[in-house]
């Protein structure tokens with residue numbers, strides 16, 4: 001019994017030491033930092049448990065391999081209390097550690113958590129459609145993210161709160177940037193917000209992670225993290241050279257010049273969105289039937 005207790009104390013000390021000496025590597029974003037740190041903590045607990053369980057198992061198999069008349073363990077209150085308390089301690093640790101991460105706005109964002117995007121924060125609207133993304137900056141004159149190799153490129157400044165407002169015009173898509181720890185469903189008719197702070201400059205690959213049809217695998221985008229100065233420069237460039245806004249998402253902005261025919265009809269492109277989220281027809285611009293030929297830009 002003394003030896004068991006000594007073993008348990010050694011194990012617990014090792015876990016506490018491992019947690020105290022947790023080396024936090026440089027993280028790409030606040031979100032991935034929190035997730036990786038939790039993953040590491042759980043691993044520090046899981047490894048000793050695995051080692052000790054396997055050790056007891058192997059020891060028992062070898063030690064009692066020739067015993068003909070095996071006897072069951074008699075009631076041992078001390079042993080029962082030990083394993084109950086040990087299990088409770090492990091579960092409590094896992095629960096508390098996970099809650100600390102899950103309740104963080106950089107992992108699970110809810111509008112009730114803070115006042116929302118502030119003056120210096122960045123808001124990016126990510127609108128998925130079959131099959132691509134419309135990335136816009138609603139607080140910066142609704143400019144679009146430029147296209148780069150691998151789809152639209154969202155440019156964000158580092159060390160700044162960034163809010164991604166994610167939605168879809170047709171079916172369910174998934175917004176995911178694994179290296180930044182970002183993942184959220186894009187639902188038609190709803191907006192899901194996620195928040196992060198990027199720490200490392202660089203370009204990160206984004207994907208659609210919900211199988212959404214034949215060209216699902218082409219729904220790429222990138223997130224480029226730059227310095228604050230470069231970001232301001234990017235905004236000025238984008239605002240001074242307006243990019244063509246013809247998007248295949250149902251937002252037909254090209255129909256305003258059509259001759260008013262009296263009969264205001266929805267444009268052909270809006271029928272592609274059966275979800276009721278069609279924002280296609282500005283009320284002030286009656287559009288003539290047949291003139292709306294929204295050409296997909298890619």
Ligand SMILES: [Cu+2]
Nearest residue numbers: 173208212219
């Ligand atoms: Cu998709």
